[in-house]
Amino acid sequence: MRCSIKELLRGDGVLPFSCELDPAELEFPSILRYESPLTAKGTIRSSAGLLTLxxxxxxSLRCICDRCGREYDREAVEKLDTVLVTEHQDEEDPDVFLVQDDCVDLDEIITTAFVLGLDSKTLCRPDCKGVCPRCGHNLNDGPCACRPEADSPFAVLGQLFNAEE
Ligand SMILES: [Zn+2]
Ligand SMILES: [Zn+2]
Structure with missing residues (x-):
């Protein structure tokens, strides 16, 4: 959605906004599907010549855990905190967006915030224990029947040392 900020370009003021967009085209390996539209709300503020959003x-997302492969639901909430400029700047700053024809491209700002916020958040829980490399058991459900020592290369070394004694 494009949002006209003509009034704000003339002087100080505040303009609330809320919008939603269909995120279906934003594909990521860890997202199985979107359970809701991507919504956003906030304010655009003009103060002393500075435009901020x-x-x-x-x-709402249906995700798949990077570590154990289990499906889980997640509500992704990202902060919007950007600066709007009326002229292109040399540097590529992900927090600065261009106002064109007195309009702000809300879709672009919202999509960028969501995508940047996605990194490193694809575990079903922060301390996901993953799966057993031998039997495939999901270790979040408790230990499996395999003996954990057997998976460690150090355990093998230990056995060698013991054999030499
Ligand atoms: Zn997991
Ligand atoms: Zn196992």
């Missing part, structure tokens, strides 16, 4: 984005 703050707020948050929210979407």
């Amino acid at each position: 703050t707020g948050e984005t929210r979407v």
Whole structure:
């Protein structure tokens, strides 16, 4: 959605916004599907010649854990905190967006915040224990019947040393 900020370009002021978009085309290996639209709300503020946009984005996801492969639900909430400029700047700053024809491209800002926020959050839980490399048992459900020592290369070394004694 494009949002006209003509009034804000004339002087100080605050403009609330809320919008939603279909995230279906944003494909990531760890996201099985989107359970809700990608929504955003916040305010665009003009103060002393500086234009800022703050707020948050929210979407419900069905994800797959990177470590154990289990499916899980997650609500992804990302902060919006960007600066809007009316002229292109030389540097590529992901927190700076260009105002074109007195309009802000909310879709671009929301999508960027969501994508940047996705990194390193694809575990079913922060301390996911993964699966046993021998039997495939999901170790979040408790230990499996395999003897854990047998998987460690150090355990093998230990056995060698013991044999030499
Ligand atoms: Zn997991
Ligand atoms: Zn096992």
